[in-house]
Amino acid sequence: MTGVNEEGGAPRSWRVPPVHIAVKAGAAVVVATLAAVSSGDRQFLLLAGVAAFGLAALALRDVLAPVRVAADAEGVTVVRGYAGRRRLAWPAVAAIRVDERRRLLLHTRLLEIETADDLFLFSFFDLGADVHDVAADLERLRRRAASRPDG
Structure with missing residues (x-):
């Protein structure tokens, strides 16, 4: 999370904590190792292989798009899909x-x-911060943008 200047609308961003990325990657390695050492049991191999792939895919997403929400005086940028981004001007944000x-x-x-036309959902694990605090910061930035003479 980046810092904020209380007087102005300093840009803010919230990201997946690096420790969460490491845990997902480590779990993928552990599960893949379990799959490799139990190659005699086809059902376990399939289940462990799918789990390892899923965990690796989640860790890769976190590496490719670690910043889930970023906001400034103009609007908010959110992660969309696997690792895409969408920029939303403040007037486009309904709630x-x-x-x-x-x-x-x-x-x-x-x-x-x-x-x-969209609803974007983020948890503590996406943001690395309490969602109430993030919502309050976003509302503050949104109010400042609405109260600007040119906004």
Whole structure:
């Protein structure tokens, strides 16, 4: 996460923490090793191979597009798809909110950035920061952009 200047609308960005990338890559290596040493069991080999591939794909995505959300006075850039990006001007952003759900023992919080035709969802694991804090920072930048004389 980059710093912010409280008086101005300094650019901000939120990224996948490097430790999360390392954990995914390490898990992919461990699962691939398990698959290699148990090549006699075809079902386990297939399951472990698919799991290793999935973990490696997630780690690669995090390497290719580590910054999930970046914002400045003009708008917000979000990751779209596997590693693409989409730039949204502030007037195109319909809502910024946090969705909290509790089910059984799970408590999930997702940052939602909504436009007229899309909804972008980000978790703590995407942003490396509390989603409430990110939502507040984005709202601050959005309000500043709306209150600018030229905006």
